[in-house]
Amino acid sequence: MSIHPTAIVSPKATIGRDVSIGAYSIVEDDVKIGKNTSVGNHNTICSGTTIGDNCKIYHNNSIGEVPQDLKYDGEKTKTIIGNNVIIREFVTINRGTVAYGKTVVGDNTLLMATTHIAHDCIVGNNVIMANIATLGGHVEIGDWCNIGGGAMIHQFVKIGKQSLIGGGFSAKQDVPPFIIGAGTPLRFVGINKVGLERRGFSDQDRALIKKAYRTFFKSKLNRGDALVKIKTELSQTQEIKEIIEFIESSNRGII
Incomplete structure (x- = not known):
């Protein structure tokens, strides 16, 4: 000492x-x-x-x-x-x-x-x-x-695991796992591809996560219907289950 x-x-x-x-x-x-x-x-x-x-x-x-x-x-x-x-x-x-x-x-x-x-x-x-x-x-x-x-x-606010928040931006609502949030107001700009690669996620894992978030953020469905589609049409891997659970448990809403 x-x-x-x-x-x-x-x-x-x-x-x-x-x-x-x-x-x-x-x-x-x-x-x-x-x-x-x-x-x-x-x-x-x-x-x-x-x-x-x-x-x-x-x-x-x-x-x-x-x-x-x-x-x-x-x-x-x-x-x-x-x-x-x-x-x-x-x-x-x-x-x-x-x-x-x-x-x-x-x-x-x-x-x-x-x-x-x-x-x-x-x-x-x-x-x-x-x-x-x-x-x-x-x-x-x-x-x-x-x-x-x-x-x-x-x-x-809750930031889901393995997500990245861009420098200089503000998060006023919850940010789900595995994504990049940037912009004003903060929005989904893609999955955290580099971070997921570093953590050993396969191409198949990343593609499924990307598909889930394109359905949720980018489709013409409202978010409730988009979540139903993710539940019913995508393979329910551990990551997809975590995404669904995070979104459903959000108190502040999702970016």
Whole structure:
């Protein structure tokens, strides 16, 4: 363990093996930091935060601070950061509220500089958030998503797994899995072909996903009838079932 003499680490924090904490960083009570994690300079890690193993936290970050929610009244809530997470400079991650109780960032996620994750967000595994990307409260981001630089995700929006949101655009409604969303207002511009190839999806898998979304977004059918057609005319693979379930469970509507 290596703790810079200017760092302030609470004796009530739990620090794992081979952790390093840089100059002027503050680690408050009830913080847990897993083994082999590196905390750079000028970071504040607030009470109720758990950080996993093998994380790399650069400089000038605020993790687990109280939410920017006027209803918050000092309740004890949590911030949970997974394993192998990279947090670049000037990132802000707010703790949860009583609504969910915690904010979660999954394993193997990369948060580039100046990204913001608001209270009660659930960010999946293997997610990339590029510079200045912003999540409002209660946002859910699926595994393997890519949120482009400067993108803004409205509170309560859900982004389905393996989707990509183009840089500088805003999502005000739910974005189903496996697609690219871009434009103003945000719209479907195609399946996330490159991302799916990287994840090992076959040509047949991608073609079926593409057919489902062309039916839903591009046909002359209304969306209810389009969904019926997807259910009745396409092979019900795991991916097609996930698309149907996501659309049917949406509370904010689909882009």
